[in-house]
Amino acid sequence: MFGSSTLGGATSFGQTTAAATPNPMKDYEVVSPPEDSVSSLEFSPSTLPQNYIVAGSWDSSVRCWEVEQSGKTIPKSIKTMGGPVLDVCWSDDGTKVFIASCDKQVKCWDLASDQVVQVAAHDAPVKTCHWIKGLNYTCLMTGSWDKTLKFWDIRSPNPMMTINLPERCYCADVDYPLAVVGTAGRGLIAYTLEGTPKEFKRNESPLKYQHRAISIFKDKKNAPTGYALGSIEGRVAIQYVNPVSPKDNFTFKCHRLTLNGAAGYQDIYAVNDIAFHPVHGTLATVGSDGTFSFWDKDARTKLKSSETMDQPITKCCFNATGQIFAYAVGYDWSKGHEYFNPAKKPAIFLRSCYEELKPRST
């Protein structure tokens, strides 16, 4: 199913009534979703023959499903952490999942033995974790609200290295040999991971508002060359680490809702996540407005925008082959706790996306 070019089919797993619009795009719903909003979502790396998807949630759980080509999902396992989960990542060989949590710890979940061990600690909740597969080392990079970035050999209780950040870590991405971190106070720092991790460039933020999501993109030769940075003000900046011309960098608006009643009035929503397609190099953004959009940054065009979900989209990701786009629907706190409606359940949807993200031929 995901291999074919068909758009999202109308399969609904036992749901006969489609009340309201919990699934306006008619995508495949992952069974047994978390009980609270999904905070992190990652597909298994290409080293595994099957597709597995891992989701961390505010209910402190981490769940793993197998995703079949048919769009069917099979729950595999669940682990409970010591606090709400803020990030998950896979090891490059697909044997482990790392889980960053509000309990200030990062745990390693060995899937083969189904064991969980602590591998990292911070003085504040850990917002990000990323696995670094370098040439001469492998390690886990963790970013926390304690204003540090730490690098861990997971066999050692102490970090290999600690880098102080100017502010709390809000978002990060890693694609060896490049790492980028977005912090509070609109900090934006690029690190080079060659040899040992070190600061490469401190950039002035291209955005005027709080950073929220960051994702590295590659050039034609498959080497990381820049990143997309999303802010709470419905805007994404495309930044090259070493731009050939200053005009290569640009920003674009997204996830804004123009209200019809009042002329020109606009509600601006946060960009909750950005993901690049592993094959086409196009990107997807998801927002608090409950939509996802596909973009071609090179042609600077929008490829597709979705219908509006009944809740914000909190996270998204592509599988290793770029056939499946997964997105998680749930409340993201953007309107405060008053608007938290426990009756609305979180969900994860899977969409066949390979064709939709193809750049349009010129």
Next chain:
Amino acid sequence: MGRKKKKASKPWCWYCNREFDDEKILVQHQKAKHFKCHICHKKLYTGPGLSIHCMQVHKEAIDKVPNSLPNRSNIEIEIFGMDGIPPEELREHERQKNGGRSDSEDDEPATKKAKPEVPATQANMMMPNMMAPHMMGQFTSMGPMMTPMGPMPPYMNAAGMQLMPPHMMGAPPRPLFPAVSTSTVPSQAKPTFPAYSNATISAPPTTNNPAAAGAAAATSNATTDGQKSLITTSGTTSKIMHPPEDLSLEEIRARKPKYQRKAIIATSSSSSTMPMTSRAPICSQPSNNHMLHTSYAPVTSVATSTAISQAQEHAAAMAAVVQAQAHAAQAAAVQQQQQQKQLDDLNRAVMLQRLQAARPTGPPLGMVPVASSPMSLMQPMMRPAMALAPHGALLGGNMLRHGPPGMGGMPAGLLAAPLPGMVAPGMGVMIPGPHMPMMMPPRFR
């Protein structure tokens, strides 16, 4: 005295009190500073012109003239150069110009009238303009601000001197506050008559432009801790859907007691799973929860059971009570450690109790993940026919997973799990029922 007349007749900008040598320059200034559209940068000719432009072209309402003094921001008044300034304001300006030279106290009402509308911070900057002797009394508290004034004008001797703080008498050549001095530097150029020296800006232009204010707020975020900074929407026609605090949504959410409680309680339970694992102690994290490990061991292996999450909720409720009591009894911060221990003990008790109760329905207790049996997750799975199975066959696949012939070779676990109501030994129950708590098998073979 002829000089006075000449000065006073200089064209000046009503919006920002700035004087110009030529009315042409004044008009240019007004077009660039006060009548420029902040969206498309088109220069209009008057305030109402700008207002109409913004409304018609950009659908934005402009309520203040950009970069104007607070009391001169009226967009309705049509002013072009010196034309259109309300006659009383013209007279007042004239009077203010002459104020420094006038010996009579008649001017007082006029100057007073203008002053209260200027915020205190700006009053500092207004100093050169206000140097009439009768004004001195009102600015005594701002003594140090006067430093950049340079030598005292002779007429100040009588009233002014005694009001000056003693340390000011020496009239230091350099100002104490360089930042302040920059805006008053022109006054040093003509030290003899400070009253005239306001040839340039006598008050800092205000930023009424919402976009500029928003940008300013945003940049201040970069420098401050972000704790107090707020998110301001640029422009009047849009709204950023985000809590006003400039914190990440996750930080705001994590503050909720619901999530905090989870973190405290689960820390004790989850960290105890660590040493539970049969692997070599990969890391010995400094943790104050180690005392619980042994007693937890049989329980935590079933980390997936819903019983735990239920227990957690109950424990959470209990914990809240205990915490409240404890807080009342103890001095909070110092005895945190003890408190934590108490809490943990209680949690454990509650949890064990709950687990006992949940036993009949929950997955078997004490089922330790068998480290020796490799997890199917990592094994290549045998799904011969499934991979390419036609879509139709999989409609409602969750419920009815027909086993194609090839399925015979599948591990039992794979086949069993999706079938509703079928409880494989050692597995959670997968009944898609309305009341069923979300549950997944601890591990899937």
